[in-house]
Amino acid sequence: MRELALHLLDIAENSVAADAKTIRIEICEDISRDRLSMKVEDDGKGMTEEMVQRVTDPFVTSRTTRKVGLGLPLLKEAAEACNGSLTITSKVGKGTSVYVDFQRSHIDRMPLGDIATTFLNLLIAHPPIHFIFRYMIGEKEFYLDDETIKSELQGVSMTEPVVLTFLRNFFESGIHSIQTVA
Amino acid sequence: MTTIKSLEDLKKIREEALEKRKVKASEGKAQVSVAMGTCGIAAGARETMKAILDVIEKDNISGIIVTQTGCIGLCEKEPIVQVTVGTEPKVVYGKVTPELARRIMKEHIGKGNIIKENVIQA
Numbered sequence: 001m002r003e004l005a006l007h008l009l010d011i012a013e014n015s016v017a018a019d020a021k022t023i024r025i026e027i028c029e030d031i032s033r034d035r036l037s038m039k040v041e042d043d044g045k046g047m048t049e050e051m052v053q054r055v056t057d058p059f060v061t062s063r064t065t066r067k068v069g070l071g072l073p074l075l076k077e078a079a080e081a082c083n084g085s086l087t088i089t090s091k092v093g094k095g096t097s098v099y100v101d102f103q104r105s106h107i108d109r110m111p112l113g114d115i116a117t118t119f120l121n122l123l124i125a126h127p128p129i130h131f132i133f134r135y136m137i138g139e140k141e142f143y144l145d146d147e148t149i150k151s152e153l154q155g156v157s158m159t160e161p162v163v164l165t166f167l168r169n170f171f172e173s174g175i176h177s178i179q180t181v182a
Numbered sequence: 183m184t185t186i187k188s189l190e191d192l193k194k195i196r197e198e199a200l201e202k203r204k205v206k207a208s209e210g211k212a213q214v215s216v217a218m219g220t221c222g223i224a225a226g227a228r229e230t231m232k233a234i235l236d237v238i239e240k241d242n243i244s245g246i247i248v249t250q251t252g253c254i255g256l257c258e259k260e261p262i263v264q265v266t267v268g269t270e271p272k273v274v275y276g277k278v279t280p281e282l283a284r285r286i287m288k289e290h291i292g293k294g295n296i297i298k299e300n301v302i303q304a
Contacts, residue, residue, distance in 0.1 A: 001223065001224050006223050006224075006228060009218070009223055009228060010220050010223050013218050013219065013220075013223070013250070013252065016250075016252075017252050070220055070224075071220040114228075117228060117232050118228065120235070121218075121228055121231050121232070121250070124235070124248060125216070125218070125231070125248060125249050125250035126249075126250065148189060149189070149192065152189060152192045152193060152196065153192070153196055154196065156196050156199045156200060157199075157245075157247070159235070159238060159246050159247060159248050160199040160202070160244060160245075161199075161202075161238055161239050161242045161243065161244065162195050162198050162199050162202070163195055163196070163199050164235055164238055164239050165239050166188075166191065166192060166195050168235070168239070170188055
């Protein structure tokens with residue numbers, strides 16, 4: 001995977017698989033401290049301490065269809081190669097939090113990639129899940145608690161073409177506006 | 183902040199969507215499911231899903247359910263897309279590039295023609 005946005009999608013899909021009801025995703029570009037961090041927090045079924053320790057091992061996965069999991073170990077390696085780290089905290093029955101950070105200016109740091117598409121895909125493909133998206137660059141912030149949108153839609157599907165256009169524009173323009181230097 | 187204005191727009195958009203849905207209520211519901219495990223994402227599933235959503239928007243197709251599943255154990259065939267139209271049996275497509283996804287939307291969803299050469303056994 002060549003984009004951090006794809007890793008973010010991957011981690012969030014783990015949360016979906018863990019039966020999360022709420023998934024909170026945060027990206028923070030701290031320009032003055034030269035750090036880029038991402039956090040995915042869920043209230044899914046969580047993991048035991050032993051599983052947490054083993055989960056960044058490339059030969060461990062919770063899936064049953066395939067014996068090797070590769071998402072988290074590769075991301076951990078990518079972070080460590082950029083003066084960063086990956087931390088997982090989890091409690092059985094409470095949920096899991098994955099935090100990863102990089103030296104933002106590091107030459108090997110993966111590009112962030114298409115955050116708008118990652119957010120849009122997650123929101124649309126999992127209507128029952130409550131998503132909270134936050135993306136900060138310095139002082140600027142994009143924030144969406146999907147409750148505001150879902151309560152307004154009153155059950156109208158997010159894949160209705162007009163709604164889809166609205167949502168896509170909402171993410172694209174919202175994220176573009178904070179990424180553009182004022 | 184543009185959020186408030188956008189949400190007001192959303193009210194109008196909801197009304198519009200409801201109107202359109204009334205007109206098209208007779209059309210059969212279709213479900214499109216994109217496998218989005220690590221293997222799927224690494225193979226390009228996010229762009230496949232983006233292409234599907236793009237066709238829904240551009241061709242103004244109402245009543246499609248788009249979902250995601252995890253890895254279904256056929257990693258070498260990713261990106262995998264499963265299509266169910268009305269009460270017909272599920273059709274599973276492998277190696278679905280954005281181009282193939284567009285064809286599936288137009289041929290299978292639009293006209294009911296299954297693209298047989300890209301169907302895989304699952």
